[in-house]
């Protein structure tokens with residue numbers, strides 16, 4: 277697995293990433309796509325089953341694919357996995373396959389990236405019941421500060437929905453979330469992660485370089501254990 281540096285912009289959730297200097301990207305592989313993680317500078321991968329592309333007919337094959345790739349060194353996390361009450365498989369099947377992916381995440385010691393639309397009770401119930409040791413990241417978040425606080429209390433990280441985060445009205449939510457729990461993402465949209473960092477650092481009234489260092493530090497905590505770095509000194513110990 278490749279790792280970012282403290283001065284990189286980190287795009288924690290993307291689809292169709294292209295390598296770009298100074299930007300470190302997590303590319304999301306969805307099992308139904310049949311794509312493979314490859315060795316690419318500045319990019320690492322997640323593998324999961326998205327609730328939109330799941331049905332009773334393909335679930336066995338998709339699970340096999342996730343299990344097959346989970347241990348791949350270029351796969352950093354499992355997901356996106358989760359719940360969607362607007363679109364996708366039946367709630368029952370979504371739950372079954374989410375649980376399978378939590379087990380894979382725990383067994384391979386890699387964190388879980390979550391897609392959750394209007395199913396917060398289900399997500400929180402699963403977290404309580406399964407008591408995962410691996411951290412969970414809710415991507416595309418745009419809920420209320422109270423909901424954000426509830427998820428963070430459970431130890432989860434949040435990555436904000438790119439479109440919402442660029443709007444002025446997202447500032448109260450951004451300010452309500454501790455900086456050590458946030459990530460930023462483009463989610464495959466035609467938007468530059470650097471513009472998102474600029475907007476968020478301005479809302480948080482912190483220097484953009486500091487925001488980069490903080491999100492880098494979150495990256496290292498989320499992808500526990502931290503990577504051994506060349507030269508022996510691990511910046512985690514001082515960030």
Ligand SMILES: [Zn+2]
Pocket residue numbers: 289290291304356463
């Ligand atoms: Zn996505």
